Amino acid sequence: MSTTIGRIFDLTVMKSPNKEALYDVRKDLRFTYREWSDEVNRLANALMAEGVKKGDRVSTFMFNTEELGTAFFACAKIGAVFNPINFRLQAEEVAFILSDAAPKVVLFEEAVEPVIASIENRFPQMAFWFIDAEAPEYAASYHEKVKAEEPKAVEAEVDENDLYAIMYTSGTTGRPKGVMHKHRSMAEQSLSVIGATKLEAGDVGLVTAPMFHCAELHCAFLPRIHAGGSNVILHQFHPKKVLELIDSEKITKFFAAPTMWNMILQENLADYNIESLKLGLYGAAPMAPSLVHACHERLGIKLVQAYGMTEMGPAITFLSEDDQLRKAGAAGQACLNHEIRVVKPNENGPSDPDELAAPGESGEIIVQGPCMMMGYFNREEASEKAMHKGWYHSGDIGYLDEDGYLWIKDRVDDMIISGGENIYPREVEDVLHAHEGVLDVAIVGMPDDRWGESVTAFVVKKDPGVTEEELDEWCRKSDSLANYKRPRKYEFVEELPRNASGKIQKFVLRKRMEDVLTEGQVK
Secondary structure, rough: OOHHHHHHHHHHHHHHOOEEEEEOOOOEEEEHHHHHHHHHHHHHHHHHOOOOOOOOOOEEEOOOOOHHHHHHHHHHHHHOEEEEEEOOOHHHHHHHHHHHOOOOEEEOOOHHHHHOOOOOHHOOOOEEEEEEOOOOOOOEHHHHHHHHHOOOOOOOOOOOOOOOEEEEEOOOOOOOOEEEEHHHHHHHHHHHHHHOOOOOOOOEEEEEOOOHHHHHHHOOOOOOOOOOOOOEEOOOHHHHHHHHHHHHHOEEEOOHHHHHHHHHHHOHHHHHHOOOOEEEEEEEEOOOOHHHHHEEEEEEEOOEEEEEOHHOOOEEEEOOOHHHOOOOOOOOOEOOOEEEEOOOOOOOOOOOOOEEEEOOOOEEEEEEEOOOOEEEOHHHHHHHHHHHHOOOEEEEEEOOOOOOEEEEEEHHOOOEOOOHHHHHHHHHHHHHOOOOEEEEEEEEEEOOOOOEEEEEEEEEEEEOOHHHHHHHHHHHHHOOOOOHHHOOEEEEEOOOEEEOOEEEEEEHHHHHHHHHHHHHOOO
16 A cells, blocks of 8 residues: 555544644644544545646645645645745745746735735636635635535545655755655655654644745654644744743644754743653754753753755754764764765766765765655756766765764855865854854855955844954864864844745855945945
């Protein structure tokens, strides 16, 4: 029997029909697994009544909601291709994805309605369904469509090797590409997460990272359902609300990007009972060792890191709870049934999988495993390049140590070359993160007439009194940072631009600096 996402859901429903499956905080709505299954079946039948067939795309454009989770499983049951869209995107970015994916139905909510309203007339062939009250005139009511259908199980032939989703990359460098995943691959990913985080039926998970992104969807939401646990859905992240829900709903485990964990730590933790919280999963960006220590000391939880990328589902490594302090800063070891290699970069094309770097030697990270994407939607040439010789080429630079642990240096595109020396931004960021007056930091290379590139630090202050001179002295005294790696310029900002997964969009920072320099030259 095929291992499909719809089958995973049905098996949990059969095993625990009367158990609470999810709680949508925004609507104060709770479903048992049986009740949720009825809702999923109604939506599946409503989509088919709209003419959605196997292979047709269904897009969602919304924050974290019960409806997004329901659509996830309804699409899986009828063989429709699920396409969750980043709710932070602007009109032209959404229009690009809709043009590329060509969905038959688009589900959206009130918070993003102005974006849809500005572009919907370009897509007369698409049906727009509004999940909140008072649907605009160009859209149908999602809930009226669903209520009109019976909760009967759908009959559709869906195979584990069928395309299940198209998930568009976050876009740290430019136009997103649609990553195609099949059912079986994400079932494998789910099992890997269950093992790494020791998920059990008694776990209550909090959905606070964006559900449209694979980090939350595949490494938290789906595995909890696979294991028979419960999900509490928070519309969007807010550190105080997260702590309130840990207290009131007795949350045991959840996923958050490092910047989110950092924001939680800034709150008065003594105001909340967080004893139920046992484990935190983090990923999407490296966590500075100082932040790892702070989570252990102040939250009293175990941590597991997942490192990966959308093209791999996303996780390719886990750093276990036992290794968090012993190997602080590492990405971890390869996931179940995955193989990771670090190879010598090739300036003239994709790196050769057989050109292995020695232990401790930096190179490009490539990976092979059951969760690798089927390819990029409508991007055959890009797919061939990314999966050269059957290996996914990540574009990340790192190394494997003598124990087989992967350490991430940086993105190939983010490496700074100053005076002929390679500088990896992360090592500078880790030093600055350890300063008690720094809340967040990003290092980028800026053009320099003398050195080629100079190191520039964008800093979000925790202490408003922190100065450039103080941070420079901190770096000078660090025994972890050579003098040539010190930032030569500091820019203090209110926040850093991040994509949906929490990764810093350094191209935005570079562009900002370039605009400032250009404006200065014009003046």
